Amino acid sequence: MREYKCLNCGKMFLPGNSDAMECTDFCSESCESICEAEEEKKAKIMLHPGTQKITNNIxxxxxxxxxxxxxVIKKNILAIDRDYKQACNLLETAIEKLETCLAYRISREEYPRF
Structure with a gap:
C-alpha cells in the first residue's frame, strides 16, 4: 500500500491512518495527487520508438x-452449456480490456529525445 505525504508538514501516512487525520495541515486531495504523479513518473519506462512499435505490434x-x-471455442460450444458460455463472456471481456489498454498505451507513447 502506498504512503501519502502531507504537503504542509511533510508527514508520511497510509490512507485511513488515524494519525494523518490528527494532522491539522493535512490536505488529502493535494497529497494524493502529488503522490500519484510521482508514482506515474517513476513507473514510466522510456523505450526507443522502434521498440515501442514492435511491442505494440506483438x-x-x-x-x-x-x-x-x-x-473457435464459441463455434464449438453447445447452446445449452452455460458454464462455457460464461467463460467465453469473461474471455471476451478480458480481450476488450486488453484492447483498451493497448489503445491507451499507443495514445500515451512518449518518444525520448536522443
Whole structure:
C-alpha cells in the first residue's frame, strides 16, 4: 500500500491512518495527487520508438490470436452449456480490456529525445 505525504508538514501516512487525520495541515486531495504523479513518473519506462512499435505490434497479434481462439471455442460450444458460455463472456471481456489498454498505451507513447 502506498504512503501519502502531507504537503504542509511533510508527514508520511497510509490512507485511513488515524494519525494523518490528527494532522491539522493535512490536505488529502493535494497529497494524493502529488503522490500519484510521482508514482506515474517513476513507473514510466522510456523505450526507443522502434521498440515501442514492435511491442505494440506483438500485443496486437496476441489479441488477434485470442479473438481467433474465442471464435473457435464459441463455434464449438453447445447452446445449452452455460458454464462455457460464461467463460467465453469473461474471455471476451478480458480481450476488450486488453484492447483498451493497448489503445491507451499507443495514445500515451512518449518518444525520448536522443
Amino acid at each position: 500485443i496486437k497479434e496476441e489479441i488477434l490470436n485470442l479473438r481467433k481462439s474465442l471464435h
